[in-house]
Amino acid sequence: MTVELPKPRGPLSAALLDRVQRPPHDLPAEMPNLLHDQAPPISDEDLQIALFVCYGLHTHGFADVDPWWEWNISLLGIRAFLEARFEAGLLDAAGDIPEISGDEVGAYLLDMAAPSPTGGVSYFMRRSATLEQFREMLQLRSVYNLLEGDQHTLAIPRVFGRAKNALIEIQADEYGQGVPGRAHLELYQITMKELGLDPEYGAYIEQMPAVAIAVLNVMQLFGLHRRWRGALLGNLGVTEIGSSIANRRYSEALTRLGASDRSRWFFDEHVTADAVHEQVAAHDMCGSFCRDNPAETPAVLTGAISTLAVRRAFGQHVLGHWSQGQTALRTSTA
């Protein structure tokens, strides 16, 4: 897999992208000063695209970027600065974290992230979305769903006991038990192709606004720091909870829009898979982890609540633009 570098979205990402195309060297210590402090971090284009580049170095890498950049100390310093800004935005969005015991965590998460009977993006998709809006949504979700599973796999070596069993039970499904063609990311490729989209990873990065990239970056932030291992589990928990309902609505939207059976496979697979996963994630994974590591219960909840806040901001961006008759994709002027 070859991923092209994205285009810059502000002074800091312009400097970073210019530098990483050269041989590894020390980045200027004053580089953080290039980041303007004008947008909330989760919707800051310059910040989110720069983080996408920093994180991408650890997984898929980029064409024309020396792999030694991954552990370049000065680049890691820039990343730490960006992450501190991002993390502050997430904690701000999460607000007060409730004090509950490990025994209460499973039920709390299932209630907190339960699907809305008459609201949210999936409800709109089922009832009203046009085929073009559905295609926009597939593009907006593409950098997460085309590597679905990989973000949460980073938690496997960091958690132990019952929580690890539960995490692996979920992840094995995400990867289709290793059967070629059955991984969820492969099913997403089929859906994209059926709707005439390019299934190549990163093909639509330029069309994704910061808030859509933040949905991925929040997982990478939690996944690359052991101190946030609980938050990564919380992120996976609320990613699974309510997902059966949402995916059924997406599948029904495709039926209404006259799309092919094959295009619905990804969503139909998630209906029954995630009915298992939401229970396993809430009770066996997050609940067991919090019972075993009570001091990290707030991290699990912070991960869950801040993830929902990012997803809410993403949903508001999408539905807000669509309700104005506009595209939710990033345009050159955005």
Add this chain to the structure above:
Amino acid sequence: MDDDEPADPHSPTSDAQPDGRPSVTIAVYPDGPLIIRGDYALVTHVGEPIDPGRLTIALCRCGKSRAKPFCDGFHALARRTAEAES
């Protein structure tokens, strides 16, 4: 083989795992489905096999699933709707 020896836990006819635990567990989740793990066979009332689609499955316990016998998470939506109407 001596008749007094315990059955080989790895033999296909054994119904226990090496640690003595049963080969199938049915876990009851609070306000949620039954989750079945292990070496089970899912069949209709006349014994026709039902493709489970995955190793670990969730069976509907509330009767509201539209993917029966599997859970489709609808119990949570039904509860939210009932709360909103009450």
